Amino acid sequence: MAQPTQSEAKQIVDPGIEKGAAGLTEDRIQAVINHVIQNETGARLKVYVDTCVHCGLCSEACHYYLSHDKDPRYSPVGKVKQTLWEMLRRNGRVSVDFMRRAAEIAHTECNLCKRCAMYCPFGIDIAYLMLVVRRIVHLLGMTPQYIQDTAHSHAAVCNQMWVKPDEWPDTLQWQEEEARGEMPTLRIPLEKEGADIMYSVIGPEPKFQAQLIYQAAVIMNAAGADWTMPATAGWDNSDMAMFTGDNEVMGRIKRDHYETAARLRVKRIVMGECGHAFRSVYDVGNRWLGWRIPPIPIIHAIEFYHELITSGKIRVAKKFQTPVTIHDPCNVVRGGGLHHMARELAHALCEEVVEMYPNCEHNYCCCAGGGVINCGPPWKSKRIEGNRIKADQLADAKIRGAKVLIAPCHNCHSGLEDINHAYGLGMEIKFFGDILYEVMEKPEA
Amino acid sequence: MHTIYEWVAGPLTWIAFLIFFGGLLYRLVRLVTLVRRKEPFIFTYMSLKYGLRSILHWSLPFGTVNWRLHPVLTIVTFAFHICLLAAPIFLMAHAILFKEAWGVGWPSLPDAVADGMTVVVIAGAIFFLVRRIVRPEVRFVTSASDYVLLAIVAAPFVTGFIAYHQFFAYRWMLVAHMVSGQIMLVAIPFTRLAHMLFAPLTRAYMGSEFGGVRRAIDW
Amino acid sequence: MADVSGWDWEIGTKTMPFDAWKADFAWVEEPYVSPDGERIAAVVNIDEAQFSVCVNGQAWETVFDKAWYLRFAPDGRLCVLVSEDGEWTVAVDGETWPERYGYVWNTLFSADGAHIAVAAQQDMQYAMALDGVMWENRFLNMTHYVLSEDGRHSAGTVQVKETGEADIARFQAGCFSAALDGEAWDSVFTNVWHLALSADGSRLAAEVRRGLYDYTIAVDGRPWDRSFSSVWHPIFHPVSGVVIAPVRLDGKWTLAADGEPIWTQRFVQAWHQQVSPDGRRLGAIVSPRYGYWTLAVDGNPWRTAVNEMLIDLRFSPDGRRLAAAAKHDGRWTLLVDDRLWDLRLDQIRPPVFSPDGRLVATVVETGGRFGLAVDGRLIPGTYEALWQPVFSPDGDRVLVRGIADGIYRRQVLTTAQLLA
């Protein structure tokens, strides 16, 4: 067997993984693995495992592999070999240590970005296979602590950040009041039945980034949109349970989200700039519930801003002068095809757009997604090391003039910020909303 | 000797083909029933248009980013697979045997061409073998079975080549050729060589998900 | 249901200008109409941080710093959540409750409207406040608020222990419970969701999760004997008092009562179960196969299925008919007795049956205008805003409440006139 090309990475201890590992027996592991394989998976798992010809062609897809000097342990198929193949080969009888490592691989060495599905000639979906591993890890109670805590928050208060039920409307009203300093008649209409749009955000917005709600409110009001925000649970579109393999909680929070929109009788949901939430609402959570497609159409902020600009509902006063480059978040690009709109939008808002390559569907993930950043501080440096390739890509864009990096996804934002700092890139990272807010004509300025 | 030859060329070939087609059919039926039972949602997302679109791109040499990233491998694998499929089917000797047994025939390749193709397959197999050993990312996921499979695929071509050129032990080689071909046929449905059957299906599924739901390309 | 017999059922139209209010205020928010249609109201802004409520053109005398969630109670009283000097309370017909809170939200009404409850936070402690009176026991957090039909009992999911900072073990050991009138259950659970109160408000059921995987229903704090891989909102059978909830078994959903499956059928999804008013039939929204939705009555799914969504299941008062709002191929319609209306609309509201169950009506939207649809037919006339129709007790007349050309109209028509 091949030797790893690099020295052993230092052991990271995660209290969540350890908590599950304590008292775990091989019998229990075997029972859980076989339960998942027999009862919760089907043709996909079987065919993917039976079809993979061990050719390694998926390797170059993965930013972890590229960032670790092509260490085969980080190749997509390498991760499957170190997890599922072994579990299948041993009929589920693997050691506690093996499961520790499996938890680490599935949670901190794969962003579920699905780039490899575009590189494997058979279209084997390694992200799905890693999710199966995460499901096993979940059922063994070995999910890393921080993301497990986030899943708990989803379960307890139906949002990602332990925002209490009064704090949510209170925050909206506070932002409304703030924004009235700028637009005196501005409203954030709460619980307005029959509005066209329900605007939903992720938990961190009210918790840490309330100015994003402020900006969205200014944009909505300036555009004359007929919109509302729910004052009840269901306002948060994010979903870490999807990434911990806690499908039951995932379904629960997506149900709340969609039924809130249905209760408000809106025609569509517009969501803020978040990638994973888009994936959950648009493609994953709905399926677990039996909704083939989103029962209420869901529109990502990129699509919405694009619509506002192209329809003339929002006019650009003066284009953004600093050259920008665009990060394509996998969940809205590989997962939603929004890269064309993102570019049109960037060109409409900014004087100069510098492309960074590879881009569009082939863009490298930020390495924060898929719940990896949510595994928290213990894994931060590993995550940053795992995306050197992105730093190279950004540095290259910077050499070609880009000073601002647009990242229309919350996770990407945080992940890229870490990369920006760690690799000393000195770029400024913005949302489309930041730029739109800055350059738009405001009615009563 | 003669009886062994008769037996291998006759009943054993029959059995091999039966297992080959029966096995493929079995795997296909199993797959479809499994999808029906466990993941019926898959049918909902299958799209002829996007499935074919994806298959088409991946069927073209250099038709995808990853094929372009690996030009040598791309040329080799396409040559390997085309020859692998075409050489046995269009080999004059095979066509004649078929005509004798079934009364149906088809145009066949000149022997020299078929011979060249055989060399391509053998060369391709050597290429894959070397690649498996020297490329860390391939070696890391390699197990003994990968070498065995490669050997199973290469064997009929190697033996066929030796037999055709009558380098040595012609009759034994002929038997070895037939047996190894039968082993390959039998192996296809029940090993990773079943990718012959599954490749278009997995690709079509991913193509459908990417095209129909994710509004993106997958090549 | 409030008593509608005392309303003005004289055939005729009363009008009230609405758009004209805009001249008197900085802005006028979205209007609400009283159940009897006699009053139309909206939150209005008078000046910076000065809000009031305008009813039939007349603003309340009281002015608030903020006012939101304006709603009419079933008995016609007008409620709004208001803030004065950084404190919150409820204003009812212009009078505020004497009590003040850190925050109030989620107004609930008893069926007759006589009782009003809100969720309240005071000094970062949480409890329900029923007719102004906050529970004596306060909790660390509270979600999933319910008020009994008679309005005498309120309940919520309550947090009884600190979860700690990212302390996942502690959370999983259970920090949540449910409280009825402020009395928390003795038992704690990892999660408690979606409560249901029995008709008389004496019993409380909830979805619970013990640990991360073990879901069941708890009634008065006692979990069912059997657990499931997931469950949805329980209900009390209005006649027998049995608790019924959807449960997930081997990856499929069915309905269970008191812990045991009662339907033999299994579905991709089953939820929003409801018992007919006479207590004889049990209906639910189900997905018979992936991506398709229909209604099932006593376990038997209908043949007509839609491919996007079903919501708002409603039985007719006699329990014989059943309808739900349906979305098919991107458009809304009504699914009634295993048949889809021919209409395809941009939006639709929940179905309303006439008291004898003969007619089913609702408000629909197309091209940005609202209209009334009865038994699958669009009634001529469109509105900028339209509220749900109300049938008179004998079913002969219909109250239509809507705004057209900026004027609010309260019309009483005979059903015959409506259908003509």
Ligand code: HEM
């Ligand atoms: C007809 C449909 C087929 C398709 C679309 C197909 C496709 C592929 C692809 C995409 C690969 C991986 C790339 C590479 O390593 O070259 C591969 C590898 C391979 N195929 Fe096929 N194949 C087909 C049929 C067959 C058949 C009939 C055989 C032999 C019986 C075969 C034998 C092999 C072998 C031995 C490899 C492995 C190369 C290695 O060891 O890396 N293929 N095939």
Ligand code: SF4
């Ligand atoms: S991170 Fe992306 S490319 Fe790498 S294995 Fe996971 S899904 Fe594949």
Ligand code: SF4
């Ligand atoms: S490219 Fe596909 S077939 Fe090849 S090793 Fe990777 S997953 Fe397996």
Ligand code: SF4
């Ligand atoms: S965080 Fe952004 S780039 Fe990263 S996985 Fe999510 S969408 Fe992809």
